[in-house]
Amino acid sequence: MHPIIIIGSGMAAYTLAREFRKLDKETALTIITADDGDAYSKPMLSTALAQNKAPDQLVNAKVESMREQLNAQILSNQQVLAIDAAAKQLQLQDQTLSYSKLILALGADPVRAQLAGDAADAVMSINDLTDYARFRAAIVNAKRVAILGGGLIGCEFANDLAAAGFHVEIVHPQAYPLERLLPEAAAIALRDGLAGLGVVWHLQRMAVAVDHHGDDLVVSLNDGSTVAADAVLSAIGLRPRTQLAQHAGIHTGRGIRVNRQLQTNVPDVYAIGDCAEVEGHVLPYVLPLMAQARALAATLSGTPTNVAYPAMPVVVKTPACPIALAAPSVPDSASWTVDCQEDGICALYQDANGQLLGFALTGKATQQRQALAKQLPPILTMQ
Numbered sequence: 024m025h026p027i028i029i030i031g032s033g034m035a036a037y038t039l040a041r042e043f044r045k046l047d048k049e050t051a052l053t054i055i056t057a058d059d060g061d062a063y064s065k066p067m068l069s070t071a072l073a074q075n076k077a078p079d080q081l082v083n084a085k086v087e088s089m090r091e092q093l094n095a096q097i098l099s100n101q102q103v104l105a106i107d108a109a110a111k112q113l114q115l116q117d118q119t120l121s122y123s124k125l126i127l128a129l130g131a132d133p134v135r136a137q138l139a140g141d142a143a144d145a146v147m148s149i150n151d152l153t154d155y156a157r158f159r160a161a162i163v164n165a166k167r168v169a170i171l172g173g174g175l176i177g178c179e180f181a182n183d184l185a186a187a188g189f190h191v192e193i194v195h196p197q198a199y200p201l202e203r204l205l206p207e208a209a210a211i212a213l214r215d216g217l218a219g220l221g222v223v224w225h226l227q228r229m230a231v232a233v234d235h236h237g238d239d240l241v242v243s244l245n246d247g248s249t250v251a252a253d254a255v256l257s258a259i260g261l262r263p264r265t266q267l268a269q270h271a272g273i274h275t276g277r278g279i280r281v282n283r284q285l286q287t288n289v290p291d292v293y294a295i296g297d298c299a300e301v302e303g304h305v306l307p308y309v310l311p312l313m314a315q316a317r318a319l320a321a322t323l324s325g326t327p328t329n330v331a332y333p334a335m336p337v338v339v340k341t342p343a344c345p346i347a348l349a350a351p352s353v354p355d356s357a358s359w360t361v362d363c364q365e366d367g368i369c370a371l372y373q374d375a376n377g378q379l380l381g382f383a384l385t386g387k388a389t390q391q392r393q394a395l396a397k398q399l400p401p402i403l404t405m406q
């Protein structure tokens with residue numbers, strides 16, 4: 024019998040492997056990863072600089088320990104180049120491996136900004152521990168960091184870098200940060216909270232080029248203005264890794280398309296985590312991948328199980344203006360009711376019947392997130 028193979032060693036892959044081992048201690052399990060296979064918590068990447076954490080300090084378990092814990096073969100620093108779904112085989116650089124079942128836990132790639140200029144290649148992004156190590160090394164003697172993108176990850180890094188003593192400037196194309204997730208009042212509170220730390224905003228502007236100018240990196244914006252920095256961090260979004268699947272005839276949309284049992288259209292091939300699109304939902308967060316991992320572990324060990332998604336609020340790690348939000352999965356005719364108090368904002372997204380569909384909380388109001396989450400309809404029921 025060929026092993027179950029998981030591609031990836033991020034939180035989705037390792038959570039699945041752990042959940043599977045709770046139910047099945049024996050079936051051969053192989054994990055193939057382009058990383059070194061050390062287990063770490065990715066959300067820590069955007070709070071680690073202010074704590075002066077070295078990359079090694081973010082590792083929860085070394086790959087050797089993961090092999091032991093999971094009773095799994097882990098092939099690290101190995102890229103899967105192709106999937107032959109008909110033969111149920113994977114092509115690596117110098118070997119071919121057969122699988123009984125295959126799980127794609129491939130994650131997502133940072134979207135690259137389309138930039139002109141002789142320093143466009145110097146723009147960095149942080150999406151894994153290696154990126155974090157590279158960025159941290161690049162800012163050893165730096166004082167100023169320009170961030171492209173005022174979304175969730177851009178704002179978290181802005182807060183972390185400002186708290187670590189850097190001068191931070193954010194270039195963001197919209198009028199407010201997180202404009203698609205927050206009502207205006209909450210977005211303004213976030214903008215002002217970060218400004219209070221010294222963060223300079225360049226709103227409704229786009230970066231068009233990055234050039235070397237002496238020792239500086241100069242970011243040119245589309246209104247003709249410039250931002251001088253020692254390092255430039257791009258946080259303009261993530262795109263699920265779908266290419267490997269696509270080339271194997273696996274259906275993809277925004278992510279790798281799967282049903283509620285996390286199955287692709289190809290027999291015995293599944294997808295979870297940031298790369299997966301579960302019945303139209305791409306939710307690149309920890310809680311969804313944990314729900315997926317539990318359901319898929321049960322399915323792989325013989326009990327076909329649908330994934331269920333309750334409402335899953337997201338906490339934005341910006342201590343300058345703490346935020347908890349639950350974005351409505353299908354924006355409709357509902358509207359925001361915003362209650363602004365001195366110590367926080369409570370914004371509720373409700374339909375005409377008063378049914379709560381989403382919320383955005385800042386400051387002290389974030390304490391209400393669990394209670395409010397209970398009133399939200401589930402995102403996916405088990406059916």
Ligand SMILES: Cc1cc2nc3c(=O)[nH]c(=O)nc-3n(C[C@H](O)[C@H](O)[C@H](O)COP(=O)(O)OP(=O)(O)OC[C@H]3O[C@@H](n4cnc5c(N)ncnc54)[C@H](O)[C@@H]3O)c2cc1C
Pocket residue numbers: 030031032033034035036055056057058065066067068069101102103104128129130131149150151176264267295296297298306307308309310312338340
């Ligand atoms: C800075 C930051 C902060 C975040 N903060 C939060 C937060 O506070 N709360 C929250 O809920 N979520 C947060 N998220 C999102 C959350 O971390 C992700 O949803 C989650 O870590 C994704 O895990 P994953 O296993 O799907 O992907 P990844 O961790 O990206 O893992 C993908 C794996 O696939 C491997 N791989 C890909 N292609 C191949 C190939 N061809 N061959 C071999 N291996 C391959 C990679 O090497 C990697 O091991 C944050 C994300 C970032 C970037």
